[in-house]
Amino acid sequence: MDVDRFRQQLLEERARVQHALSFLHEDSQGTMSDESGEPGIDQHPADSATVTLDREIGDSLELNEEHVLQEIDAALVRIDQGSFGTCEHCHQAIPEERLEALPQARFCIDCQRSLERG
Numbered sequence: 719m720d721v722d723r724f725r726q727q728l729l730e731e732r733a734r735v736q737h738a739l740s741f742l743h744e745d746s747q748g749t750m751s752d753e754s755g756e757p758g759i760d761q762h763p764a765d766s767a768t769v770t771l772d773r774e775i776g777d778s779l780e781l782n783e784e785h786v787l788q789e790i791d792a793a794l795v796r797i798d799q800g801s802f803g804t805c806e807h808c809h810q811a812i813p814e815e816r817l818e819a820l821p822q823a824r825f826c827i828d829c830q831r832s833l834e835r836g
Contacts, residue, residue, distance in 0.1 A: 719814060724821045725797050731821070732790045735783050742780045786822070793822040805829050 796802040803812050807829035816823050825833065 719803055719817075721797055721802060724802065724817060725794065727821045728790050728793055728797075732787065732794075735787045735790065739780065739783045739787065742776055742783065745776055789822040789824070792824070796824075807833070 793802060803814075803817060804810070805812050805826040806824045808826060810826055812823055812826045816827055823830070
């Protein structure tokens with residue numbers, strides 16, 4: 719397995735996620751300042767609902783990207799420790815095809831499915 723190639727993929731994805739996070743953070747700051755509006759001007763309830771929905775969507779996206787960033791960082795640590803590509807549950811090799819699709823994968827597909835089922 720070409721671990722250096724996976725490291726490079728992870729680093730590129732990490733940079734993309736960090737960029738997305740900074741954009742989401744800047745966007746949420748702009749939304750907060752837009753909410754205050756002009757004093758004395760009533761805001762239509764639909765406008766308030768739209769602002770709230772946009773903020774909630776942005777918060778959800780930000781949380782998801784933070785989770786992805788944590789998973790990428792954990793995968794980089796596994797590369798450094800020599801355990802990258804090994805399922806954390808069954809300790810079998812994670813197929814390279816799965817790592818191609820999701821290089822930060824911690825589990826083989828069977829264990830992932832089992833964990834998702836509860």
